[in-house]
Amino acid sequence: MLLTRLAEERLVKLFRQGQTLGSIYRSLGQEATACATAMALGPEDVIAPMIRNLGSMFVRGATPLEIFLQYLGRATGPTGGREHNNHFGSVARGLLAPTSMLGALIPVMAGVALSFRQKGEHRVAMTWIGDGGSSTGAFYEGLNFAVVQKLPLIVVGESNGYAFSTPPDRQMAGRMSARSQGAFTLTVDGNDAAAVYAAAAQARQRCLEGKGPAFLVCETFRMKGHAEHDDQRYVDPGLLAEWAAKDPLPRFETWLAHRGWAPAPDLRPRLEAELLAAAETALAAPWPDPATLEAGVFST
Template identity: 50%
Template sequence: MRLNRAVDERLGHLYRQGKVVGGLYSSLGQEAISVGTAYALEKQDILGPMIRNLGSTLVRGFKPRDIFCQYMARAAGPTHGRDCNLHFGDLNRGVMSCISMLGALIPVMSGIALSSVLRKENRVALTYIGDGGTRVGDFHEGLNFAATLNLPLVVIVENNQYAYSTPVSHQMRNTRISDFAAAYGIPGETIDGNDVLKVYSTTKKAVERARKGGGPSLIECETFRMKGHAEHDDAKYVPSQLVAEWRKKDPLARFEKYLQENGLMTPTEQQTVIARITRELDDEVAFAEASPLPDEHTELPGVYAD
């Protein structure tokens, strides 16, 4: 979670220096969801991150330099400069690429779950969607498909209270998103998405149920988008009192406090972790900045099938 936040902060600096090509979508305040859910998976499982799931990609083995190269459109990045934010994957690491069209990953991940059943691969598929994303047809079609075929799929709703400038109360009448699970006959639960241990244990249960043939689950994680929709958006439309309330529930500060109060991390150990991450990120940013942009003749390979 600390690494997730530190990479996010560095990206913010790079954006302000004009070095990030394209938009920058922060996961500030939502780190517990990405990290807690990704750790609940086994190696063979497939994860389908969305743009705020930087932490999940780090848990699955992507390096900070991959992220920096990607955002700065370097040839060494996962998409070799073809895309400039989190739209990348690597099936060797069990990561399906994020799809920009909201909701579209749900049927795709259902398809992955179906292929796992047909091939007896014992894989669970897990993906994410925002509160706004749950209002598109693909979310419902994908969930219905997975529920009807009893597929090993876990869908994590990151309810961060806003879809761009639209609060949840202006997106739906029943604002308890986990209730929609009942319509498809699958378990649904709403949990504190800023409590990493709760996120981990709830996801673990759903993953184990899916693996044993118990079918899909919907987990709604309540959280808050602590920045604008993207770096260009100052989120003037969000009441500052709401931001202040959620700042007190910061998932990283809460987990570090928990570790310290339970004798699992001393203040010195905490500082050691922070110093190690700072050093590591200095090197990773330097690597990305020194990396070349893609050669102009390499733009087509890998875009279309041969």
């Protein structure tokens, strides 16, 4: 979670310097919903994150250098400069590329889960969806199919108070958990990493027992605007203060401390130094050669 937070802070600096292609979509305050859910999976499971789930990519082994190369559009990045932000996958890591189309990953991951069952493999598929994204047709189709087919699919719902500048009650009827299509549904405090982990582990266990998909709704809050270019002037500052007090990072530190555990004292400076070095390497990396523009482009 700390790596995610600091990596995004570094990305914001690169954005302000005009170095990134496109904007930065922070997960500030929501790190537990991406990290603790992905942590509950086995290495054989497959995830498909969304833009605010960078933390889950780190859990699966993506490196800060890959992320920075990708955001800077460099030739040595995962997509060779053909895509930006976190839109890249890695089959070896069980990581499908995020996509911009809200909801589209749910039928895709229902298909992945179906393939696991058809091949008799004990694996689960996990993806995430925002409260706004849960109003799309693809969300309903995908979840409905998974419920009917009893597929090993976990959909993590991030109920974070906004979809762009739209509060959920202006976009959808009822609470997010009411849109479960009959899937086993758990609603958890999304800023409590230990609770999110426990709920995700329970959902995974049910999937492996053939009991069908789970919809894991995490109550959290988007602490920044939709992206760096959005100053979130439409958000009540009182709400931000309320949720700042529920920041998942210090809460998890407290949870650890109660058990006699503590992060290594040099964790933050070590991560900051690692991220700075990765950013400098990425800034020095080459741009794609225009002569390769058509590589990987197909025509029918």
